[in-house]
Amino acid sequence: MSIFIDRQSRVVVQGITGRDGSFHTHQMVEYGTDVVAGVTPGKGGQSFTSSTGKEIPIFNTVEDAREATGANVSVIYVPPAFAAGAIMEAADAGVEFIVAITEGIPVLDMTRAAGFVRDRGARLLGPNCPGLITPGQAKVGIIPGQITTPGPVGVISRSGTLTYEAVNQLTQAGIGQTTCVGIGGDPIIGTNFIDCLEAFSKDPDTKAIAMIGEIGGTDEQEAAEWIRDHLEIPVVGFIAGQTAPPGRQMGHAGAIISGSAGTAAEKMKVFEACGLAVAKRPADIRVLIGEALGL
Amino acid sequence: MDIHEYQAKELFRQAGIPVPPGEVATTPEEAEAIAARLGGKVVVKAQVHTGGRGKAGGVKLADSAAEAKEHASRILGMEINGLTVGKVLVTPAEDIASEAYVGVLIDRKSQAPIFMVSPEGGVDIEEVARVNPEAIRKVSIDPRYGLLPHQAYSMATFLYEDPALVKQATKVIGQLYRAFSANSCSLAEINPLIVTPAGEVKAIDAKVSIDESALFRLPEVEAFRDLDAEPASETKAREASLSFVKLDGDVGCCVNGAGLAMATMDLVKYYGGEPANFLDIGGSSNPDKVVAALEIITADPSVKSILFNIFGGITRCDDVANGIVTAMKRIDIQVPIVIRLTGTNEEEALEILKGAGFEAYTSMDAVVEKAVQLAASA
Numbered sequence: 001m002s003i004f005i006d007r008q009s010r011v012v013v014q015g016i017t018g019r020d021g022s023f024h025t026h027q028m029v030e031y032g033t034d035v036v037a038g039v040t041p042g043k044g045g046q047s048f049t050s051s052t053g054k055e056i057p058i059f060n061t062v063e064d065a066r067e068a069t070g071a072n073v074s075v076i077y078v079p080p081a082f083a084a085g086a087i088m089e090a091a092d093a094g095v096e097f098i099v100a101i102t103e104g105i106p107v108l109d110m111t112r113a114a115g116f117v118r119d120r121g122a123r124l125l126g127p128n129c130p131g132l133i134t135p136g137q138a139k140v141g142i143i144p145g146q147i148t149t150p151g152p153v154g155v156i157s158r159s160g161t162l163t164y165e166a167v168n169q170l171t172q173a174g175i176g177q178t179t180c181v182g183i184g185g186d187p188i189i190g191t192n193f194i195d196c197l198e199a200f201s202k203d204p205d206t207k208a209i210a211m212i213g214e215i216g217g218t219d220e221q222e223a224a225e226w227i228r229d230h231l232e233i234p235v236v237g238f239i240a241g242q243t244a245p246p247g248r249q250m251g252h253a254g255a256i257i258s259g260s261a262g263t264a265a266e267k268m269k270v271f272e273a274c275g276l277a278v279a280k281r282p283a284d285i286r287v288l289i290g291e292a293l294g295l
Numbered sequence: 296m297d298i299h300e301y302q303a304k305e306l307f308r309q310a311g312i313p314v315p316p317g318e319v320a321t322t323p324e325e326a327e328a329i330a331a332r333l334g335g336k337v338v339v340k341a342q343v344h345t346g347g348r349g350k351a352g353g354v355k356l357a358d359s360a361a362e363a364k365e366h367a368s369r370i371l372g373m374e375i376n377g378l379t380v381g382k383v384l385v386t387p388a389e390d391i392a393s394e395a396y397v398g399v400l401i402d403r404k405s406q407a408p409i410f411m412v413s414p415e416g417g418v419d420i421e422e423v424a425r426v427n428p429e430a431i432r433k434v435s436i437d438p439r440y441g442l443l444p445h446q447a448y449s450m451a452t453f454l455y456e457d458p459a460l461v462k463q464a465t466k467v468i469g470q471l472y473r474a475f476s477a478n479s480c481s482l483a484e485i486n487p488l489i490v491t492p493a494g495e496v497k498a499i500d501a502k503v504s505i506d507e508s509a510l511f512r513l514p515e516v517e518a519f520r521d522l523d524a525e526p527a528s529e530t531k532a533r534e535a536s537l538s539f540v541k542l543d544g545d546v547g548c549c550v551n552g553a554g555l556a557m558a559t560m561d562l563v564k565y566y567g568g569e570p571a572n573f574l575d576i577g578g579s580s581n582p583d584k585v586v587a588a589l590e591i592i593t594a595d596p597s598v599k600s601i602l603f604n605i606f607g608g609i610t611r612c613d614d615v616a617n618g619i620v621t622a623m624k625r626i627d628i629q630v631p632i633v634i635r636l637t638g639t640n641e642e643e644a645l646e647i648l649k650g651a652g653f654e655a656y657t658s659m660d661a662v663v664e665k666a667v668q669l670a671a672s673a
Contacts, residue, residue, distance in 0.1 A: 023609075024609075027609065080508060080511075081511065081512065104508045105508060106479055106506055106508045106509035106512075107401050107479070107481060107506045107508060107509070108401075108408075108438060108476065108479050108506065108509065109509075110406075111401065111406055111407050111408065111438040112438050112439050114406045115406070115407070115437065115438070115439055116439070142608075142609055143608070144608035144609055144638070144639060146639060147608065147638065147639075157554070158554065159552060159553060159554020159555065160552050160553075160554065160555075160608075161550075161551055161552025161554065161555040161606040161608065162552060162554030162555040162557075162558050163554070164552075164606050164608045164638065165555055165558070165606050165637075165659065168606070168637065168638065185553060185554070187401060187403045187481075188401070188403065188406045212554070214553075214554055214557060215557070217403045218403075218404070219403075238558075240554050240555075240557035240558040240561065241557040241560075241561070242560075242561040242564065243542070243557075243560045243561050243563070243564045243569075243570055244557060244560070244573070245540070245542065248540050248573075249507075249540075250538075250540060250553060250556070250557055250573050251538040251552075251553025251554075251556060251557075251573065251575040252553045252554070253506075253507070253508060254403070255553060255554075255557070259421050264561075280565065281558070281561070281562050281565055281660070282558050282562075282659060283659065283660055
């Protein structure tokens, strides 16, 4: 089992002919993801040939792509100025799950897009996220497939390479994953920790969860309280940015300590109070997950 | 991006908000001339991107132009929270009957702009929230419809009883939302919004932060960027599309990915060291970026060792290793460098690095420990 995507997912790539879009379409198809369509306005009728030789039809609009192929998942590699529009287009076309990889979308654009997606009952992952992977089945986004392996651990993270670091360590220790989800480093994201925790709680194959947060906002604290009140399986938590100064944005637009809220120390304190196992450094995530699984 | 009070007031004026006149001076003589032009009592206000200016002595009332000059000479060059004051705003001193707070910011939880208003202005709003939370009213705005007239009116009635003041405040709240929205702000704040003894509502302080991601379509706001207000290293990093924050330690960090970069800094601290910087070099193996990153890191004389922590996922480690080796040939580094690469093709990468004479690791803990040791023994 898994959350959000599996081998049944039919994926449309928005921005398939761009540099990032085409590169990652090759990677996704090589991994086994069922990419059924691409969208680039003005290039409808052409097709994209993947490195494996698969011919993927290109459409002008997501609506056309969905009608012709039944795509139910979209992944967006569109430049920041147009990305919020691309998200809303996907939701309007009836796509159920929208993964926005694009970094640097204006926040006000995202406030509008987030409301639009919500009203249409679709789920948005990201933006500014690496996407997600269900090892052995499908990946949507940019997570390198070879560092993952199927198994019992659910991974949720706000970052990219730090997630890869943790997942790679799990894999090397022989601990596989059900699904690894990068929720994104922006202040406004479509799917938060609790949404993922809720989904994992309904997945019988997920026996433990690694939750990797960072400074800024209070999502981690709310997630920890949700875990305390609703979740039966063990969760290991890690927070990046213990040495980050207040008031400075640390790369991710959302990674900023504003006022007294959002420090790593505060988040780790709430983690502990809510019964999570707290990893002090990335290497401890693997160790604590191993302990939680009785390995 | 934070902008100065005088720039924020300019945006407010454009939106129609009543803001007293004022001009910026970079020398005491200019401050004197502005004060003389304005006539009467003036306030000399340090223009720095930090709060607590008043407490630090960066805001002074002057009865005359001569006194304004005196204050300016003391405030210019002053350090407030580590930032040097390069400019002062000289503005007429207003008589104040009451002070309120009006602010709008992006609220992560409701994923929308949210107004905060309070009749208790002129003080730190976080403090009001702590001590007297019922003195703050919050109103969430649906950005698709914008601020609705009844929302502005109801906030104004929370601030004032007098219908004449309510009318003025309703207008100001609407204008503030317009300024916020037109300039893609992450925060726009009037603190205080005053009422003069004559019954006029005015904004006498202004604080605005702009969403960096929106600057590409706001050239006139981008022009507000004050390069003197940030370390030269951060300007250079931005030009090289690197994400960089200078810190106080001695272990230089060069990492791909923001989360991993933060975790690397934390691990430096874990092993008893202090990180000299946050630096996200991004996902490419481009030697130009590596060179720019190293130039920025080594420009800081307190850096005693440099560590690379690269996770090669989509970017292959051997590509990154080649990028680092190429970069090193173009730049002369005096401090020891240790490199950790892991992920796709890491064995090939280690061979490339070792062949070029570098200490290379695959464990994050090992490389950080080594870098901390090298910095300590330098």
